[in-house]
Amino acid sequence: MAIDLNSILSSNIKNMKRSVIRELLKLTRKKEIISFAGGLPDPDTFPINEIAEITNEILMDNGKTALQYGATEGYIPLREELIKFLATDGVKADLDNVIVTTASQQALDIVGKIFIDPGDVVIVERPTYVGAISAFNSYKSKMVGIEMDDEGMLMDILSEKLIELDKVGTKPKFIYVIPDFQNPGGYTMSFERRKKLLEIASKNNLLIIEDSPYRAIRYRGETIPSLQSMDKEKRVISLYTFSKILFPGMRLGWVVGPAEIVDKFVVAKQAMDLCTPPFNQAIVAEYLRRGKLYDNISSTIINYKAKNELMLNKLDEYMPKGQGLKWTKPDGGLFLWVTCPDSVNTEDIFYEAIKQNVAYVTGSAFYGENPQYNSLRLNFSYPTLEQIDTGIMRLAKVLENNLK
Ligand SMILES: Cc1ncc(COP(=O)(O)O)c(C=O)c1O
Known part of the structure; x- marks a missing residue:
């Protein structure tokens, strides 16, 4: 007799859906399609030769440690390098403020695991990162989204929402924000808003x-x-990752925060994977020790800046004028966000775009509640310059047909 899966699945997994982006990506695998859908870094930015050289050295000199289990907190030489890297960005941290994670997606899951009980309210941006939505949803949170403008989350709306929640006796567990070059919006929170x-x-x-x-x-x-x-009050936990500044394939990230919260991360992570692969940590620690990360970030910036500028220029050149279309002009990151008039549903025209061999992610994927349907996210790090030119021309045609 076949197992009745439904009767044994946990309510948690029943609550979880496949990532919309991963599902959409399946449709975009045809060679002819120019995809602005994924969030992939350009593999030309990966320092493959240096990593090959370091990997060999680690195996020969330090293989017995690198291939062994490691501490849940992370490999100390890597955490020491991370502390130096953070210091260049004005962050003071000690070893007990830093834990290495199996990239940021694991950190988001841990955030859910240690803070969210079913029904807890969490505050997020509107729109927000789809992977955070899945992570928090898997712990059955209730997401309350706060609108944004070009300077990030709108603080008046946040204050009003908190008063409203307080009136019904609800205290949110945390506020989740992506202040720099937000995914999906490309927005950056201004200094004033950060203070507020x-x-x-x-x-x-x-x-x-x-x-x-x-x-x-x-x-x-x-x-x-x-x-x-x-x-100044030990109320910020920050999630970082090597995925976009080095490569995502080793699944390496880190969390910085107050020691007593980082300790909870350690406890939660122990039950997940014991430790992030020590081999990967040793390789990246040595790469950092050689001071190479800064060079890689510099060359990545040169590469993506050209793509960012080209995409913005091509949107100006090809997109229908005077029809209420607008898009963000991010000063960094990998994405920009196009907003169409309310009459356009980007889910409906997605299949037409695929027929025209161009793909994007529908904006509705990025809302924790009450999705909006008139926006779409474009990635500019992965496509080539030539693909950006042709792809934006194709997308403009699809939008033009649907604005009439
Ligand atoms: C805002 C944000 N957080 C977290 C992640 C997860 O990244 P990773 O797990 O590769 O570190 C991403 C990836 O795109 C992201 O955009």
Whole structure:
């Protein structure tokens, strides 16, 4: 007799859905399709030769440790390098403030695991990162989204929402934000808004989760201090990853925060994977020790800046004019966000776009509740310059046909 899977599945897994983006990506695998859908880094930025050389050295000199189990907190030489890297960005941390994670997606899952009980309210941006939505949903959170503009989350709306929640006796567990070159919106939170956010969090005694995968990838303008560096009250936990500044394939990230919270991360992570692969940590620690990460970030910025500028120019050139279309102009990161008039549903026209051999991610994937259907996300790190030109021309045609 076949197993009745439904009767044995946990309510948790029943609550979880496949990632919309991964499902969409399946449709975009045809060779002819120019995909602005994924969030992949350009593999030309991966320092393959240096990693090959270091890998060989690690195996020969340190293989017995590198291939052994490691501490849940992470490999100490890597954490020491991370502390130096953070210091260049104004963040002071000691070893007990830093835990290595199996990239940021694991950190998001741990955030859910240690803070969310079913029904707990968490505050997120509108739109927000789809992987955070899945992670928090898997712990059955109730997401409350706060609208954004070009300077990030709207603080007046956040204050009003907190008052509203307080009236019904609800205290959110945390506020989750992606302050730099947000995924999906490309928005960067201004310094004033960051100050205000910390003030509001302080007044309401709330924790802030700062997710920061794109922070180092800035093409223009001045760096704005991170929430972690501005925090004086130990209420910010920051998530970082090597996925976009080095490569995603080793699945390496790290979390910085107050020691007593990092300790909870250690406990939760122990039950997940015991430790992040020590071999990967040893390789990346040596890469950092050689000071190579800065060179890699610099060349990645040169590569993506050209793509970012080209995509913005081509949107200006090809997109229908005077029809209410607008898009963000991110100063860094990997994505920009196109908003169409309300009459356009980007889920409906997705299949037409696929027929025209161009793909994007529908904006509706990025809402924790009450999705909006008139937006779409474009990635510019993965396609080539030529593909960006042709792909935006194709997308403009699809939008033009649907605006009439
Ligand atoms: C905002 C944000 N957080 C976390 C992640 C997860 O990245 P990773 O697990 O590769 O570190 C991503 C990946 O795109 C992201 O955009």
